[in-house]
Amino acid sequence: MKNHQITIIDIARELGISKSTVSRALTNSTNISPETREAVLKKAKELDYQPNMLALGLIRNESRTLGVVIPDIQKPFFAAIVSGIQHTVSRIGYRIVIAQSDESPEVEKENIKALMLSRVDGFIVCHTRDTKDFEHIKLLHGKGYPLVSFARICPELPIPKVVEDDFNGLYTTTQHLIEQGKKRIALLAGPRQLLASKLRVNGYKVALQQHGIPFDKELVAHTKFLHDQVAAALERWLSLKNPPDGICTVYDAGAVKLVELLKQKGIKVPDEIAVAGFGDDPAASIIEPGLTSYAQKPYEIGVVAGRYMLDLLNKKYPVHHSDMTICKGTLVVRKSTCSRLR
Incomplete structure (x- = not known):
């Protein structure tokens, strides 16, 4: 019996009762005696x-x-x-199936189709950096699937959304560089079409404006989060007649790469050019000098997204419910912007 998956037939045979009786006991049916239910559960x-x-x-x-x-x-x-999503939904008996898009809109669409065929009960989605067409998500929404969007969200549907504090993150980071005496602050931005990228650029612009520093489009480089684009942006900035004395980035990996490239060129960080990141990834505290970064709360984003999904599944909200949670972050200051730190 131990060589195969135990079924209700095996339990029924052991107890000398019908499989329908076993089924009723295991599904908490009221049409069964307490003694029989106890015997079935014990077996x-x-x-x-x-x-x-x-x-x-x-x-x-x-x-x-x-x-x-x-x-x-x-x-x-x-x-x-x-991790935040899984820990939240598993407590209520749900499992998750993870589909990775590899930053490809086409793979994202194929993953959605595969998950539909796998009969998942709902979708929690972060789009690729290049996703511009949301018809595949609109199709899910039209079919009545519970949907939650996070980080890189779908702005075209009335569904629950969870995002980072994009505007305040870059506003705070830019203001910090200004307080360190920096006047020519460049921005390593993300793809133009991403809402998160637009909000971060706006936060940067407002901080400059409030301190009387004119916005210079020459100092903004939009990238797809690729290292060669980071290197190209730095080369362009350094070739300017008046190069930057500080650089804000919208992601830590780009900031880490900038620090590496500046050190290779013999440019002192932060004395000549200060660098600040966004995300406070583990590498931020390891590199030398340590990277100042706006710390996100990704686990919290996952927890909130999971709760939204459970609320949709429990009919607490209608499928067409539109709500957004912004998970606040904090600036972690290290030596890449402030050499006076010990």
Whole structure:
């Protein structure tokens, strides 16, 4: 008996009762005596019976699984969000299926189709840096699937959304560089079409404006988060007649690369050019000098996204519910912007 998956037939045979009686006992049916239910549950535990979740899902028209679509599981930011989602939904008996898009809109669409065929009960989605067409998400929404959007959100649908504190993050970081005496502050930005990127650029602009520093479009470089684009942006800035004395970035990996390139060129960080990141990834505290960074709360983003999904599944909100949570962050100051720190 131990050589195969235990079924209700095995329990029924052991107890000398029908499989329908076993089924009623395991599903808490009221049409069964307490003594029989207790005997079935005891035998099920003894035989290490595990319910067939696929069969139960077909009966209940639910799979108790959720599809989580992310651009890159290797990045600490997304890994922490997935952890927050999983810990939140698993407490209520849901499992997650992770689909990685590798920053490809086409792969994202294929992943959505595959998850639909896998009969997931809902979708928690972060789009790729290049996603501009949201028709595949609108299709899910039209079919009545519970949907939650996080980080790189779909702005075209009335669904729950969870985002970082994009505007205040870059506003705070830029203001910090200004307080360090920097006057020519460049910005390593993200793709132009991303809402998060637009908000971060706006935060940077407002900080400059409030301190009477004119905005110079020559000092803004939009990238797709690629190292060669970071290097090209730095070369362009250094070739200017009046190069920057500080650089804000919208992601830590870009800031780490900038620090590396500046050190290779013999440019002192932060005395000649200060560098600040966004995200406070683990590398921020390891590199030399340590990277000043606006710390996000990705695990919290995952927890909030998971709660939104559970609320949708429990009909607390209608599928067309529109709400947004901004997870506040804090600036962590290190030596890449402030050499006086010990």
